[in-house]
Amino acid sequence: MKKILLTLTSVLALSSSYAQTEEKTSVNTSDYNKWSIEVAGGVNKFQRPSTSGYYTSTPSFYNADFGVRYMFNNKFGLKLDAGYYNFTEKDGSLPFESHYYRANLQAVANLGRIMNFETWTNTFGLLGHTGFGYGQLKSEGKPFTDKMLNFMAGVTGQVRLGNRVALTGDFSTILNAQQNMAFDGNSAVGGRGFQGIMFQGTVGLTFYLGKAEKHADWFAMDSMLQQKVDELEGRLATIETGLTDSDKDGIADMFDAEPNSMAGVAVDSKGRTIDRNNNGVADELETYFDKKYGTTTSGSTAGAADVEALINDGYVNVYFDFNSTKPTAESVSGINFLVKYLNANPSASADVIGYADEIGDANYNKNLSQKRAESVRQILVDSGINASRLNIVANGEDASVNKSSKEARQIVRRVTFKIK
Structure with a gap:
């Protein structure tokens, strides 16, 4: 799992660097919107640490996410998001209820633009995101608040419903560093590094803000160039007709x-x-x-x-x-x-x-x-x-x-x- 996360992080870093370099010479950023608001909800599953006899369903309900994203260009951006996760026992587990809160600053790469999705679709997109943040774990009836750092990475599929809204589906992994209590709240854990691992899957909506026709998520340089070529061809046709x-x-x-x-x-x-x-x-x-x-x-x-x-x-x-x-x-x-x-x-x-x-x-x-x-x-x-x-x-x-x-x-x- 750590190798997968490191690989995804490397891809995002290289993609964002490439995107920034290319955009400086090819895209006028006033041609598209940059801000968006993201809301989502779904399921979760913690892998470790947990106390023997305590476990949740696979997947477990529920969690909610809210975020604000800004794109520097049509391939790279940043988002600030927060999430809430609820953990409860399933049949056969000892009873418990825990709550996890997080806030993260993440880099975002528009993988759909990087991989030229526009050559075959204008409806589906793909984002990658990764970053660090802060988390807290609390448990009902237990007098502690476990504070920790976290690392998060994931991919978000997109379906464009219009120029102002997109349907999203996300899968992410969260690693907690310096986590001192099990997710169920019934035992302490020791050691250093990323003791906690959990997963989330959500479905949500992204709302695009701005005056331009399209957001950076869906703006492709090729389509803009084609539009300009079409305009020039129209002007040439007018001139050719006029020269008759x-x-x-x-x-x-x-x-x-x-x-x-x-x-x-x-x-x-x-x-x-x-x-x-x-x-x-x-x-x-x-x-x-x-x-x-x-x-x-x-x-x-x-x-x-x-x-x-x-x-x-x-x-x-x-x-x-x-x-x-x-x-x-x-x-x-x-x-x-x-x-x-x-x-x-x-x-x-x-x-x-x-x-x-x-x-x-x-x-x-x-x-x-x-x-x-x-x-x-x-x-x-x-x-x-x-x-x-x-x-x-x-x-x-x-x-x-x-x-x-x-x-x-x-x-x-x-x-x-x-x-x-």
């Missing part, structure tokens, strides 16, 4: 004030379509209209009639993937084109006309074309266009292309517009 150039205008989305500008049209440094006269038509398109159609009667280029013709003739479309009601990213610029036109011409309204390809049931496709038109109208409304200016038209299947051609079917899965 959805409208291919050379400006990343995270810096693009207009991430759905028309492809191929010049933009400024913030990704906005260049429209110096604010008529809702890109300057580059106005130049094209001027070259192709000449100036309008008013002397301005790209008149409303020209833009209206461009829209009504089907050059401005919104496309969809198979069986989808969400516009493809590449075709959102068509919606933006109509938004600019309607904003520049507040008296104008538009039909929003949905189509589907010929694959599938005709009634289903009719409904699909309706949903596509409604989806585009909602984007227009969200962009500031009054819903009263937008009329939904569901044209169902477009049979104008070769049904067996995948590329041709892509062309007819669309929404077009008609200015009124």
